[in-house]
Structure formats: structure tokens, C-alpha cells
Amino acid sequence: MPDIAVLIKRVPDTNAQIRASGDRVDLSSVKWVMSPYDEYALEAAMMHKEAKGGNVTAITLGAPECDKVLKDAKAIGVDRIIRVWGDSWSDLDSNQTQIALASAVRETSAEIVYCGKSAADTGAASTGPGVAERLGWASASNIIGLGFEDSGIEVIIPAASGNARTGVSLPAVISCDKGFCKPRKPNVKGIMMAKKAQVEIHAADIPASGINIVSHTPPPQKAPGQTFDGAANVPTVVTALRNDANVI
């Protein structure tokens, strides 16, 4: 009955307007949510517990305002909630992030870690495989199917030539795409329990960052396009794609 961990991250809502002000993005008025793919990871962890037993620990990395996503996970039904942070930390790079998260995973007795395939802010998809490497564990990423077996799990991973039905023995880190589950909603009892739940704080030793963030800038603006009224203009557009854009 292996214990289970799930990594979750607080990110701006995907609808949020993001603007660079000065040389950094201004996040002061965005709405914050659990990163969408992490909801699938959380559901996978709960499904794993229901199928095989074991305690579920939700882990996040961030400042105190990140407690909210842990409480959201608690309301869904996880057993423990851990926040990894050091007061002097800011702008952690992948190396620092993964070292800190792997250290928190070691704190639990988890043999399986679920996470989202990428976070909605960086879109990097680095954390799952990176944490797995630090722990010396197997990893499978971008899964779109999940089944539980006696001594491991079976996952489905999209590949160029089809979908790979793949056996994974534990310990392992699994990054989740959408498609294999519908994340459950918290019930009233869960929400009440979450209010009282205690967030465990975990500190870790991390090295210096390998990356300097020089600036955040707006995306390159394209020249304004042309809009034509009516289907009769389709030939004009085809000609432009051929002769001006050279793409067909």
C-alpha cells in the first residue's frame, strides 16, 4: 500500500490579462487558481488511494499565499498538505525548484508522485521528470490513461505512431494530461475540514540559481492584418498566401 504524493502549483487564471510593467509582469490584480493540469494529477492521486489505499500528501512550493491551493486539495480529500518555502527565496529556477520538491517528497513515504504535465504559467513541463531524476525514480509524462495494478500502474502515453500502453513499476513520477478522469468537486464537509487543516512547512537547502531573469517583455506584435467581408474574397486571400506570404 504505497503512499501517494501530488505536486500542485498556484498560477494566474488562464483568462487573466498579463501585462509587463517595468521589466516584470504585473500580477498584482490577477485571480489565482490551481494550475489546470494539477487538477487531473490530484484526481489521479485520489483514484490511486481509492484503488490501492495509502495516504495522499499534496505538496506545493511557494510563499504563504499558496496555502490556498493546498486547502483546495484538502477539501477534495488529501490527507496531508505540505508547503515548501524559504523566506529568502524568489524566482527559483528549475534546478532549485526540483531539489526543494524532491526533498519534500522524501519527507513523505510516497512511492508514487502525480503532477500536471505542465504549469499554466511557465508551460515548461520540467518539474515531473526533473523531480523523478533527483529521486532516482522512473517517470512517465503526459499520460492520457491510468490503471492500477498489483505492483505498479499502467499508463497510456501519446506517441508519434499511436498511443503507448505502458507499464510503470514504482517508485515513479507521473505527469498528467487531461483525458482520463474528471476532477471531482469538494463537498461541504471537505471544505469545512480544509478550513481547520494545518499546513506543514518544509524547508530545504537549495543551490544558487543557474538562470538570471533579465526582463519580461510583451510578446512581439504582429502587423495588423486585413479583414475581408464575404466569401467572395477567398480567392484574394489564397493569392496573398501564395504570392505575399509564400506559405502555400
Place this chain on the structure above:
Amino acid sequence: MSETIVIAETKQGMLHPVTAELVTAASSLGAAPTLIVPGTDDSAAAAAADLAGVGRVIACVGDCFSAYDASSWAKAVDACAPAGIVVCAASQNGKDLASRLAARRSISVAQDVVAIDGTTLTQPIYAGKAMQNITLNGDAVISIRANTFAAAGGGGGAEVSVMNQSADIATAVREMIAKASERLDVAEADIIISGGRGMQDPANFVTLERIADTLGAAVGASRAAVDTWDEIPHSMQVGQTGKTVNPSLYIAVGISGAIQHLAGMRTSKYIVAINKDAEAPIFKHADYGIVSTWEEALPILESELKALLG
């Protein structure tokens, strides 16, 4: 200048064309790159050696490369690659390998790099709503988005050496479930035509497929289309919770242009939008917008393209 290493992208044992773009990106960061070609044999090494600007080629040969397995691939590639700045493709497996490799070396990984200017690398953040400009403190692994760097030409003559690796796989493919269709994947395509909820019925996607066949394009979809119709699989979804694509031409049909859809395709070189609503947000991002129903526009588009391309 740092040593640079390119991990070749392969597809069914052959060199994937994006590898030539990785060579250009790596060359802008340091001396002529070492190109590592993973495979079950060294058959892709000759094509790699032909790429102009490559310093040397190392065929990293091992049984583990018969299917993607993150931990054995990282171990085998790590053993073949010298220290330095490692460049991978920002594909599904390329990013995964980049991350494991960086973690193995206790260095940072920077994913989805779309521009290199001197020592400054640029990567999109917040689904492309902003760009992050970074510099590296020492060695790192970076992944490069396809279609952002010019491809290195041919005619190179780099020396090839073979390094045999054995690494135990940690995940075992039990069965390949064939795709429902043999259509080109949106992540692989240079031209994409996507349909949204405005297509009204999944059966109407056949029109998109016929146009795609004429163009050699892939067919994509919005999330509304994927969520509404079982016939449209998630693998076709473009956007924040689907695939990020960077084709030369993206044609959006009956798609409103929600911010999460734009997140997956806004960097396309040319965007064409067909939508009956002149106020649809997609028109703000389109190079060529056509205000029309698809019922009226697509037959003309199809016959024009057939006349042009045969």
C-alpha cells in the same frame, strides 16, 4: 565560448528535420556543436554528419532507444554528452529528456526558447502573453521551439563516432494502440486547419480534412469542439490545455479566438480566420480574416486550392 551539444530529434530511427534548426540555435551560443544522435543503431548518424556547422557526431547507440523511456534515455545520453550547454527540441519527448538530463547534471533547464540574442535567451511565459528574457550562469539544458530558427544546410562532413550504451528501461511499452486515423499530427504539421464549435457538427470536419489533404496540412480543433463531440479527439486540440503549435500557416474556421486557444497558436507565422461574426476576437490576431460562414467560404477555398495545387 562554451561547448555546445545538440541532442538530435529522431523519428522512427530517422533524423527529424528540426535537428537542423537545433544546430543553428546551438551555433549561436558557442563553437561548432557536438551532435548526439540517440538510436538503436547508428543509421541516422550519416544524415547528422552532413549538417553544415556540426563539429562532430556521436551516435549514442543502445537498446533503450527502441521506445521513449525518460530515465534510460537521460542516463545513456548523459554518458555520451560532454559538459556544456545542451540543446534539445521542445517536443513532447525533447522537453522531458531536457529536464531529466538537466536534473541529472544538477543544472537548470530553460524550455521553449524562441530567440537567442548574444547571451540572452527568450522564452514565452503565461502561454505566450509575455516573454521572459534570461541569461545562463554556466551550463544548462535548453529546448528550442520548432520553426523559430533557420535550418542548417547540408554539405557538412563531421566525423562520426559510436558510443554503445546500456541502460535499464524503467517503463515498458506493452502495446502500441494505433491511431484512429493516419492523419498528420498538429504538433508535426507546417500547415494546420482547425475547426471550432462553429462547425456545428463533427461530420462537417470532412470538409476540413479534404482541404488539409490538398495542402498537406493537419486538422486541429478548439476545446469547445473536442469537449462537445466524441468524434473529435483531444489529440487534435490546440491551445492552453491542448497542443502548442508553431506552423507557417494556421487556418481557424468557426473558432472565436478565446485567449486559451490563442495560447496554442498565436506564434503561427500566418493566421487566417474564417468566422461569420465580424466581432470575433480571432480577427484581431489574423493576418487575413474572412467574415463569412464556413458553408460559403470553404467550398471556394477548396476549389481555389485544388486549382492551384492540383
